[in-house]
Amino acid sequence: MTYRADRLILAHFGVAFAAFALAILLGAWQMTVRSGLEPAFTSPEAYFASVTAHGTIMGYVMPTLFIMGFGYFVSVTTLDRPLPSLRLAWAGFWLVIVGVAMALPAVFSGKATVLYTFYPPLTGSVFYYLGLVLVVVGSWFWVGLMIWAMAGWKKDNPGKPVPLAMYGNVANAFLWLWTTVGVAVELLFQVIPASLGWTQTIDIGLARTLFAWTLHPIVYFWLLPAYIVFYTIAPRAAGGRLYSDMMGRLSFLLLVLYSLPVGMHHLFMDPEHGTGFKFLQMMLTVLVTVPTLLTIFTIGASMEIAGRLRGGKGLFGWIGALPWDRPMVLATCLSFVLLGFGGFGGIINMSYGMNAMIHNTSWVTAHFHLIYGGTVVIMYFAIAYEFWPKLVGREPLSLKPIRLQLWMWAIGMVVTTFPWHILGLEGQPRRVATFDYTNPMIAHWQNWTIVSMIGGYILLTSGLLFVWNLLTLYRGAEADRQMHYAVAVYPPHRVPSALNGFDLCNGLVLFLMLMAYGYPVAQFFFIKDYPALVHRVDLGN
Amino acid sequence: MSETSPLTPGPIGSDHPASDRSWRIWTSVFIAGFVLVSLVIGFVILPWRSESGVDPFTAICRALGLPGSEKIPPDPGAAKASAPASNVTWTIETNRLLSNASAAKGTALAKDTCGACHGEDGKSTDPEQFPNLAGQSQAAIFKELADFQSGDRKSDIMAPIAQALTREQMADVAAYYAAQKPDDLRAADSAVMLKVDLLAREGDPKRGIPSCDSCHGPSRSGPEDAPLLLGQSAPYIEKQIGNFGSQTRHNDVFERMRTIAHQLTPEEAHALAIYYHGMPASN
Numbered sequence A: 001m002t003y004r005a006d007r008l009i010l011a012h013f014g015v016a017f018a019a020f021a022l023a024i025l026l027g028a029w030q031m032t033v034r035s036g037l038e039p040a041f042t043s044p045e046a047y048f049a050s051v052t053a054h055g056t057i058m059g060y061v062m063p064t065l066f067i068m069g070f071g072y073f074v075s076v077t078t079l080d081r082p083l084p085s086l087r088l089a090w091a092g093f094w095l096v097i098v099g100v101a102m103a104l105p106a107v108f109s110g111k112a113t114v115l116y117t118f119y120p121p122l123t124g125s126v127f128y129y130l131g132l133v134l135v136v137v138g139s140w141f142w143v144g145l146m147i148w149a150m151a152g153w154k155k156d157n158p159g160k161p162v163p164l165a166m167y168g169n170v171a172n173a174f175l176w177l178w179t180t181v182g183v184a185v186e187l188l189f190q191v192i193p194a195s196l197g198w199t200q201t202i203d204i205g206l207a208r209t210l211f212a213w214t215l216h217p218i219v220y221f222w223l224l225p226a227y228i229v230f231y232t233i234a235p236r237a238a239g240g241r242l243y244s245d246m247m248g249r250l251s252f253l254l255l256v257l258y259s260l261p262v263g264m265h266h267l268f269m270d271p272e273h274g275t276g277f278k279f280l281q282m283m284l285t286v287l288v289t290v291p292t293l294l295t296i297f298t299i300g301a302s303m304e305i306a307g308r309l310r311g312g313k314g315l316f317g318w319i320g321a322l323p324w325d326r327p328m329v330l331a332t333c334l335s336f337v338l339l340g341f342g343g344f345g346g347i348i349n350m351s352y353g354m355n356a357m358i359h360n361t362s363w364v365t366a367h368f369h370l371i372y373g374g375t376v377v378i379m380y381f382a383i384a385y386e387f388w389p390k391l392v393g394r395e396p397l398s399l400k401p402i403r404l405q406l407w408m409w410a411i412g413m414v415v416t417t418f419p420w421h422i423l424g425l426e427g428q429p430r431r432v433a434t435f436d437y438t439n440p441m442i443a444h445w446q447n448w449t450i451v452s453m454i455g456g457y458i459l460l461t462s463g464l465l466f467v468w469n470l471l472t473l474y475r476g477a478e479a480d481r482q483m484h485y486a487v488a489v490y491p492p493h494r495v496p497s498a499l500n501g502f503d504l505c506n507g508l509v510l511f512l513m514l515m516a517y518g519y520p521v522a523q524f525f526f527i528k529d530y531p532a533l534v535h536r537v538d539l540g541n
Numbered sequence B: 001m002s003e004t005s006p007l008t009p010g011p012i013g014s015d016h017p018a019s020d021r022s023w024r025i026w027t028s029v030f031i032a033g034f035v036l037v038s039l040v041i042g043f044v045i046l047p048w049r050s051e052s053g054v055d056p057f058t059a060i061c062r063a064l065g066l067p068g069s070e071k072i073p074p075d076p077g078a079a080k081a082s083a084p085a086s087n088v089t090w091t092i093e094t095n096r097l098l099s100n101a102s103a104a105k106g107t108a109l110a111k112d113t114c115g116a117c118h119g120e121d122g123k124s125t126d127p128e129q130f131p132n133l134a135g136q137s138q139a140a141i142f143k144e145l146a147d148f149q150s151g152d153r154k155s156d157i158m159a160p161i162a163q164a165l166t167r168e169q170m171a172d173v174a175a176y177y178a179a180q181k182p183d184d185l186r187a188a189d190s191a192v193m194l195k196v197d198l199l200a201r202e203g204d205p206k207r208g209i210p211s212c213d214s215c216h217g218p219s220r221s222g223p224e225d226a227p228l229l230l231g232q233s234a235p236y237i238e239k240q241i242g243n244f245g246s247q248t249r250h251n252d253v254f255e256r257m258r259t260i261a262h263q264l265t266p267e268e269a270h271a272l273a274i275y276y277h278g279m280p281a282s283n
């Protein structure tokens, strides 16, 4: 590994985790407000400003910066060549930073309390939206660089399989490009003109459709680094080999295909679409279980190989033989367990009929926190613990606080989100600042809300411990700066071009998007509908 | 996804472009086939089977969500309902009219005409007959004036006054009264039973009655034209609930208030009126 981009990657990770620390602080405060324990803290305006900031950071800022840094790291270490343009990479980074500097002040000043899903006709300060556009445009620089890097490598290595981690990384770049189309169109053609006062009405059916286009696959964009690490780092960390390189490629490809044409499962209760398209998108949503199950199988098998190589015997003996003291192994296991719970909730959400029970309740909030916090972010921690020593050339002082941090995060996630599942089934609405617990009908909700608040503080403690763990790294001993990825049991010599590039993948995505969204989007242009009046929170109307 | 793909571990792929082609073909066939099957189930089989007596074409149109193909049966009362409760609609034009209105221009009108009954400062000279207007929502005042003008709301006193006004004047005078400061009051929750307090704040789901506050409370999150109730005199509120209940008053869009008032007992209407009559906030 001759080429490095350490400063660039550390800048991305550093800002991502600094923003993350702020966002978990806000999260814990929000739970305190909802618990009703401290009525003095309770102001809906402050609450919604906080929820908007929390969602904006956790949804747009932290994962985007993290994934950009992750992508640069993977590109440099797997291809063993410099980034195509370090200057463009820094330009993308600074665009994101400028975007964040525009968006967050608008939120904290109460001028954009529209939540990160910004469903119009609620509209806030234009700086909020322009800031987010810059974040997205900055991330497009990364998309371009990743595609460029892979193309350059392929040109110099004709016929050779692209390293699996890089293949997954570029899959995520294409996924992100497709994903952001929906929200970019919504912002540029609908929301920003409204927030500038150029338009007084907004077609909310179209806006919600465009946002659903983005809102489902964005989760897979966050998730893909975790999957890449399951395949390319976790088996090595466990002391074994990857069971199948092919399964990894197939899973990445299928995740791109089946995460995009499915967002309408967020709109099952919406009136603007016919039942037929909702059904089609539900069917396509079901398919996303295929790459997930492939992954659980392949990683389970890879872990078994590792366990047996370490002397594990019998049907389950290999599990005990795994090196559980290694953060990567522990995090992978915790992430799988939480993915199990989150995935179960997700199957309820995406079922056309059952969705009605839990629509707009705390159940949904619980589901996406489990997937995001439980499955994704815990792997981001593990990735940071893996990459940071390589970036700064220092060993961690001790693995103990690292393991403690991961355990606390997983436990905190369960304690926070399980009560929300229960409350959701009892009908507690989401996106509500406060509840009147003196009302006997909902008085018992308060107990569960307090439990989840405790979970929030466990998460906050864990998150701060994470930052502490990274900082203490700088006092550690000299470390090996070489990055090693997992080797497959049978390393591939040549793979089908469909699994070594993205032509077929993008063609199929285009086809699926046309089928799933072609008519549902087009109908807004020929069916007479009634646009809604824009409400400007920044002007107070 | 392809039958030809080796899903078992081993040296994968080959140097034959034929393998590439079969990947391409089988993946596309699988995906197109899956979409086709889903389309047939979602657009033909399910809609057709779940709605008897419908030809497949209509069933497909419904699954597409095409307007005009809904399964809402023709409403026998449609002719009656087609006479609108009010001519006021919350279009861009109406909103622009209201936001361009000038409270200053409304002052003279309020002093010369309205003030005699409703008070120059919006505090009624006889609140049992004439509602207080100070701090009332501009949209609500405008809508009532327009309804008096069109006859959708009947009043021998208000009809000729409203008929003499232009829409701009109505918007101006509504803006004037909306800007006046009302008395500092809060709901008289201690004067009524908890049941009534709950009715006002939570509604009664068993009877399908939404909370009064959800439209008439300080957040005014209901329809644009819902007036604030706090601070009107109890007899006035009780009379209006009664009028809605007996259909004497019928300028509520979608019959919202008629439906609710019809379900309230006289005791509840009386208690709610006391509740919204309010008490001094400093108590």
Ligand SMILES: [Cu+2]
Pocket: A215, A216, A263, A265, A266
């Ligand atoms: Cu989704």
